[in-house]
Amino acid sequence: MIRLTRRYRFSASHRLHSDYFSEAENEQLYGKCNHPFGHGHDYVLEVSVAGPVNVHNGTAVLLPALDELVDKCVLSKFEHRDLNSEVPEFSQRVPTSENLVRVIEERLKANWASRFPLQWPRLEKIRLQETRRNLFEQTT
Amino acid sequence: MLITRRGEFSASHVCALPQWSEEQNRAVYGAAANPRGHGHNYSVEVTLEGEPDPRTGMIFDLKKLKDILNRQVIDPLDHRHLNQEVTPFDRIVPTVENVAIEIWKRLAPHFPPGGPAKLHNVRLYETEDLYVDYAGGDLA
Numbered sequence: 001m002i003r004l005t006r007r008y009r010f011s012a013s014h015r016l017h018s019d020y021f022s023e024a025e026n027e028q029l030y031g032k033c034n035h036p037f038g039h040g041h042d043y044v045l046e047v048s049v050a051g052p053v054n055v056h057n058g059t060a061v062l063l064p065a066l067d068e069l070v071d072k073c074v075l076s077k078f079e080h081r082d083l084n085s086e087v088p089e090f091s092q093r094v095p096t097s098e099n100l101v102r103v104i105e106e107r108l109k110a111n112w113a114s115r116f117p118l119q120w121p122r123l124e125k126i127r128l129q130e131t132r133r134n135l136f137e138q139t140t
Numbered sequence: 141m142l143i144t145r146r147g148e149f150s151a152s153h154v155c156a157l158p159q160w161s162e163e164q165n166r167a168v169y170g171a172a173a174n175p176r177g178h179g180h181n182y183s184v185e186v187t188l189e190g191e192p193d194p195r196t197g198m199i200f201d202l203k204k205l206k207d208i209l210n211r212q213v214i215d216p217l218d219h220r221h222l223n224q225e226v227t228p229f230d231r232i233v234p235t236v237e238n239v240a241i242e243i244w245k246r247l248a249p250h251f252p253p254g255g256p257a258k259l260h261n262v263r264l265y266e267t268e269d270l271y272v273d274y275a276g277g278d279l280a
Contacts, residue, residue, distance in 0.1 A: 005270070057168055
């Protein structure tokens with residue numbers, strides 16, 4: 001068993017604001033992230049997969065297929081977009097990086113079997129860097 | 141406790157199976173199948189696990205670890221064409237998975253059971269955006 005990690009990048013804007021709270025509470029809770037016109041980040045996304053290495057071709061995952069899947073489900077939909085208004089999941093959820101990790105996980109899982117129909121490789125981990133100081137990680 | 145030593149080497153390779161068509165190779169390996177080859181600045185992280193010796197305060201002499209890594213991995217691979225000059229890559233495809241496994245195989249005999257430290261993990265970066273972790277054990 002081997003674990004392979006691929007790093008991707010996308011830039012997007014967002015605004016943290018929850019309908020559960022008043023304007024003042026939102027401002028207090030999210031601080032600068034609540035500024036009304038939003039702001040952006042250069043996100044770094046790490047996708048880890050695990051699986052056995054095919055003895056014939058020496059790979060644990062078809063990298064072109066993984067790249068295509070991540071591009072189709074995530075990068076092409078998020079790149080240079082406003083997450084709040086252009087990614088449907090965030091019409092109901094606050095686009096914190098925690099929720100962004102969840103959405104990425106949901107999107108990859110929903111489409112995983114179409115690219116990788118066999119038992120392996122398995123999606124193992126998603127790690128998202130919002131800025132160089134903020135990292136979010138989910139074992140899937 | 142874990143300790144990690146990092147080493148670097150630069151090498152060229154081609155990822156392709158000679159019995160496959162160009163299209164088949166491209167589907168599995170992407171641009172890495174280009175027939176004349178290309179190169180990377182590889183970075184390898186060797187992680188040992190153990191308890192600090194009460195007398196030396198060390199898990200394993202880092203200088204010794206550096207010597208083992210240099211002798212077994214860096215010197216034989218640095219500035220080489222992996223397919224042409226480094227066994228077993230005359231027979232198996234030098235994917236990042238296979239190179240990591242080969243590094244593990246070269247290091248493992250130097251950390252036998254009952255020794256002060258156990259080989260815990262080999263992480264090999266082929267580029268900043270692609271790496272694998274191999275912790276030994278079954279590959280199938």
